[in-house]
Ligand code: PEP
C-alpha cells in the first residue's frame with residue numbers, strides 16, 4: 001500500500017520518479033598540524049581553493065543565467081561576495097598561522113562560528129545567511145580535498161533528488177533537465193535552494209524532516225508540489241492518475257505560445273479575466289506576462305517576512321511603484337499585510353494563541369496597530385501615480401472593519417491632495433471574502449467596497465471547519481463539498497446583482513476541473529499562482545458558457561462531494577467540449593486535473 005507524507009510545497013508541479021539521495025551527512029575532514037615553515041604554503045593552498053570555488057560559482061552563474069532571472073543568479077553573486085569578504089578570509093588565514101592547523105580544519109571552524117552566529121538569530125532572512133556560509137564552506141572544502149564534484153548526468157532521466165538541505169552550489173552537480181523533483185528535509189520555501197528550484201520549474205517539497213531518511217534510495221515516489229505531499233510506493237491507480245495530470249500540465253506548457261496569443265474567452269465568446277497571484281517582485285521575473293491581465297493578489301506580507309524589520313514608507317513606495325511600472329498600466333491588487341496565523345513576522349511577535357487561524361491575523365492586527373496600515377496605505381496611494389492600484393483588506397469579519405479601512409484610505413488621499421501631491425485617479429478599495437459570516441451580509445459589504453475577492457483557501461477551511469494542515473482531517477477539506485459550491489454561487493449572484501467586480505483568488509481558481517462549474521455559477525475573474533494560468537486559459541477556451549451553466553444547474557441539487565465530482569467528470573467526457581462528441585480538452589480536464597481533495601478521495605477509494 002502506498003504511504004502519504006505531508007510536506008510544504010516550495011515549487012508547484014508533479015514529478016514521478018525514483019529517489020536519489022544527493023549526499024550522506026558527515027564528511028571526513030583530515031586534521032594535521034602545520035609546521036611554522038609550512039604556514040605560508042598552507043595559506044596559499046587555502047587561497048587557491050577559494051579561487052577555484054569562486055571560478056565555479058561564476059561558471060554556475062553563466063550556466064544558469066539563460067534559465068533563471070538575474071535576481072536569482074544574485075544568490076550566487078552573494079556567495080562570491082562572501083568568498084571575497086576580507087574578514088572571513090582573514091579569520092581563516094589567522095587560524096592557520098596562529099594555531100598551525102590545516103586549511104580544512106581552519107575553514108570548518110570559521111564557517112561553524114559564522115553559521116552559529118547567524119543561526120542564533122530568530123529571523124528567516126538571517127538564517128538564510130547561515131545556509132549560504134555553509135554552502136560556501138562546503139565548496140571551498142571540496143576544492144581543498146580536491147574532490148571532483150561528480151556530475152550526475154550519467155544517471156537516468158526523471159530522478160527525484162532527496163537531500164537535507166539543497167544548497168545553491170548543488171546546481172553544479174545536477175543536470176537540471178534530468179532532475180524532475182527535489183525533496184528537502186529541512187528548510188522553508190524561501191531558502192535559496194527552493195527559490196532556485198522554483199525558478200527552474202522543478203517541483204520541490206521542503207520540511208520533510210526525518211521522513212526523508214525513511215524513503216530509501218531507489219524508492220518510487222510521486223512528488224505532488226501542487227498539494228504539498230509525497231506519495232511513497234504509489235499504487236498503479238495513483239501512478240496513472242498523476243501521470244495523466246503531468247501530461248496535461250506539460251501539454252498546457254507546450255501550448256503556452258498558442259495560449260498566450262489567443263483571447264481569454266469561452267468557445268461562445270464570453271470573456272474570462274485571468275490574473276496572477278504574486279508574493280514579491282521576484283515572482284514577476286519568472287512569469288509570462290502575456291498570460292494575464294493584471295495582478296489579482298499581491299501578497300505584500302511576503303515582502304515583509306523576508307526582511308529584518310518593517311520596511312519604511314519610502315521603501316514600500318519604491319517596491320509598489322516598481323511592481324506597477326513592471327505591469328505597464330495593468331491593474332495591481334495589493335493586499336494589505338496579512339500577517340498572523342501561519343504567516344508570522346519575526347520582528348513583530350504576536351502572543352501564542354490556541355487557535356491562531358481563528359485569532360489575531362490580517363486586518364485584525366493592522367486595524368489595532370493602525371500605524372502599519374496607515375504607512376502601507378500611504379505608500380500605496382503615493383504609488384498610485386505609477387499605475388492602477390487596488391487595495392484589498394484581508395481577513396475581514398465586520399462592516400465596521402471595512403469602514404475603518406476606507407476611512408483611513410480617504411484621510412490619506414485627502415491629506416496628500418491638501419499638500420498638493422498627485423494621487424492616482426482610480427484607486428479601488430475592496431475586501432477579501434474569507435470569513436463566512438461576512439459573506440452572509442454580502443449586499444451590505446458590496447455597498448461599502450468597489451470590489452471583492454474570494455480567498456477560498458481560508459473560506460473553505462472556515463466553512464468546513466477543517467485545518468488543511470492537519471493530516472487527520474485534511475481529506476475533509478474539499479471544495480467540491482456542495483455546501484461550499486452553494487456558498488460560492490450565492491456570492492457570485494450577489495456580486496452580479498450589485499454590479500461589483502468579484503474575483504476568486506484562492507487555489508480553486510487554478511483548478512481546471514472546478515473552473516467550468518465556477519463559470520456556470522457566474523464567476524468571470526480568476527486570480528492564481530502563475531503556473532496554472534496556461535491550463536486555466538485552455539480550460540476556459542474549450543467550453544461553452546451555456547454548457548457550464550447547464551452543468552451547474554445539474555449539480556446544484558446534489559448532496560455529496562463525490563456526486564458532484566462524478567457529475568463534473570462525466571460532463572467533461574460528454575458535452576463539455578462545446579462539440580458534444582466527447583473529445584477535446586474538457587474531457588481531459590474532467591479526468592486528469594483533480595484538486596488535491598479529489599486526488600485524495602479518488603486515491604483513497606472514497
Ligand atoms: C485565501 O485565503 O484563499 C487567500 C488567497 O489568502 P491566503 O492564501 O494568502 O491566506
Ligand code: MG
Pocket residue numbers: 434455457458
Ligand atoms: Mg487567506
